[in-house]
Amino acid sequence: MHNSVPNMVEAIADKGRQIVGGLALSAAFMGSIAPADAAHAHHEELGGIQLRQPNQLPGHTIDVPARAASLLARASVKVYATPIEEEPGYPAPTTALCSGVKVADGYHTYISIAAHCFESETLSTDGVLNPLEFPSNNGALDFFNRAHYTYNIEDPQVPPLDRQTLATADGIAVSTESNDVALLKVIPSAPETTKTGQPYGPTYEQLSAIPYLRQPDLTPGQKVAMYSTPQSTDNEPIKASGTYIGQYYSLTGDYGPGVSPTRPVDVVLTHPKQPYQDVCYYGGSGSGFVAKETRHDSTAGLGGKVAASGPLSGRINSLYDPYLDPVVYNNNPETQLKQSLAMENEWRIAVEAQLGVAISPKDTICEYSVVGDNTKNALVSAFGHFAPPLPLKGGGNMGGK
Secondary structure, three states, rough: OOOOOOOHHHHHHHHHHHHHHHHHHHHHHHHOOOOOOOOOOOOOOOOOOOOOOOHHHHHOOOOOOHHHHHHHHHEEEEEEEOOOOOOOOOOOEEEEEEEEEEOOOOEEEEEEEHHHHHHHOOOOOOOOHHHHHHHOOOOOEEOOHOEEEEEEEEOOOOOOOOOOEEEEEEEEEEEEOOOOEEEEEEOOOOOOEEOOOOOOOHHHHHOOOOEEEOOOOOOOEEEEEEEEOOOOOOOOEEEEEEEEEEEEEEEOOOOOOOOEEEEEEEEEEEOOOHHHHHHOOOOOOEEEEEEEEEEEEEEOOOOEEEEOOOEEEEEEOOOOOOOOOOOOOOOOOOHHHHHHHHHHHHHHHHHHHHOOOOOOOEEEEEEEEEEOHHHHHHHHHHHEEEEOOOOOOOOOOOOOO
């Protein structure tokens, strides 16, 4: 059995993204977005911008094939963290960390995951590293030399009592180009077997893998399949469908020569009513989504190819998120709640303004890091090119989302 504790670090990271992204972007983009095409425009307006409903977007008739959803489920994993014992004899608790997806580049397989899951190694709560702080690298570094935890991979589709470690990380490649993405290199574990010599469950090699070095082409409005193991289900797997509405450029908070002030995220809307239905809830970070590949808003001539995106990096939810913290500290719980909801609303409006799409306050906005070809190649090549040692002994709090 594994411990599952609330990930307050993620709450802080989300709150930071609200403050940086919501207020600034709503001001930056409110006056710069052209009205939606009149033929598809929804009557709802936002600061003079006509907003379309998701079912009015060009890809609204494109569904996701069941085989794509099945592939994602078979490739999805759960990552657990165990503190590295400094004194033998003291048992170290294992904690559920993040979700992940097994990917393949044609030569090797890895685990795709969010960088903010490794705050103890990077000292970054949101996983968005400023390249000016990590000079002389090719866009990614291996933070395994800073690890204070052993990271084990398990199959969430196996019943909890039968789960076993399928692989252990021996490399943690993290993008240093202002993007919340990471890649784990792993060593497969020898499977535990029954008396007849049969493994209790699938081995690491038997898990499916999603092609990694292919850039997806998606059409706003199309349906996607999602899969993760959030805390709200006690780390049991959950699958859902969502609607892709476009790429949103989120402020990174990083500035300087050669530094990008924004990063793109793929935005997907889902409609959970409770946390246990929410595929993007805390613990789901690092998960991915799949969809039909499109070109010029059409699937014609593509033979039903599957596109994939991720890792899950952030979320916006105004119904039940646990981090009802005040923007300006106030001991009155009612004031705290109003302030938190106001900030969530600002963040949601920023996404609406930039994408020109109406988003219900009851929707969960799931944000998946867009990983370009250069970043993917940098991550694959980073193993063994270690980050500089931590400035102080120890590390930050363990991340996870």
